[in-house]
Amino acid sequence: xxxxxxxxxxxxxxxxxxxxxxxxxxxxxxxxxxxxxxxxxxxxxxxxxxxxxxxxxxxxxxxxxxxxxxxxxxxxxxxxxxxxxxxxxxxxxxxxxxxx
Amino acid sequence: xxxxxxxxxxxxxxxxxxxxxxxxxxxxxxxxxxxxxxxxxxxxxxxxxxxxxxxxxxxxxxxxxxxxxxxxxxxxxxxxxxxxxxxxxxxxxxxxxxxx
DNA sequence: CTAGGGGTACGATAGTTGCCGTACCTCAAG
DNA sequence: CTTGAGGTACGGCAACTATCGTACCCCTAG
Numbered sequence: 001x002x003x004x005x006x007x008x009x010x011x012x013x014x015x016x017x018x019x020x021x022x023x024x025x026x027x028x029x030x031x032x033x034x035x036x037x038x039x040x041x042x043x044x045x046x047x048x049x050x051x052x053x054x055x056x057x058x059x060x061x062x063x064x065x066x067x068x069x070x071x072x073x074x075x076x077x078x079x080x081x082x083x084x085x086x087x088x089x090x091x092x093x094x095x096x097x098x099x100x
Numbered sequence: 101x102x103x104x105x106x107x108x109x110x111x112x113x114x115x116x117x118x119x120x121x122x123x124x125x126x127x128x129x130x131x132x133x134x135x136x137x138x139x140x141x142x143x144x145x146x147x148x149x150x151x152x153x154x155x156x157x158x159x160x161x162x163x164x165x166x167x168x169x170x171x172x173x174x175x176x177x178x179x180x181x182x183x184x185x186x187x188x189x190x191x192x193x194x195x196x197x198x199x200x
Numbered sequence: 201c202t203a204g205g206g207g208t209a210c211g212a213t214a215g216t217t218g219c220c221g222t223a224c225c226t227c228a229a230g
Numbered sequence: 231c232t233t234g235a236g237g238t239a240c241g242g243c244a245a246c247t248a249t250c251g252t253a254c255c256c257c258t259a260g
Contacts, residue, residue, distance in 0.1 A: 142236090143236080143237080144235080144236060144237090152236075152237065152238090153237090153238080153239085153240090155237085156237070156238060156239085159237095172237080172238090173236095174236095174237095175235070175236060175237085176235080176236055176237080177236075177237065177238095
């Protein structure tokens, strides 16, 4: 089952920049960006040095910033970037940040 | 007298994104960016709907993010973007955000 | 059936942020 | 010299954020 994500039209730049202003979250986004296949990836495959509940918190922040989609597969959850949608709403932002 | 600003090498992306994640501060930066002359501008010339002390707070945030320089002229203070320096440290970031 | 991995929700806490008012400074104009 | 505009520093407050632990859920491997 898919987690509900906001329509990108309703996401504002404030929320996006705030969400990207966290090193853990930015790292996750960059890792997803590096995998050009755009394939889904297990949430557990990122080694974030925080507790489980904090991880959940960060995934929510990224979801609410329109950056990711998440799917709950019962045992694990999977994540993928909303790359095209996001880039249509905030053109160039991700690639610029990826380049820094 | 110039306010002391950080060396851009010591400014991290976190601080920059946080500083740009505020609508008042982002608006100021964009206004400065629009004036291609790069000339100094009076701090008082921005009509920020906040108190004097809050304004001071925002200017400090922008200074510490390496985005601006400020000069105290006794009666008023003046501000200018650190455009070239900033762009050398975070290439494309400002123009991307300006384009959104 | 029972463990264990992966995950959410909730509640708590410490630190940060945006905001304000007050006190005080500096220069320019009257 | 006094007033006013523009500004800083400090202290306080409310809201938000990053973090955690605990309780609980779902699925798979034994």
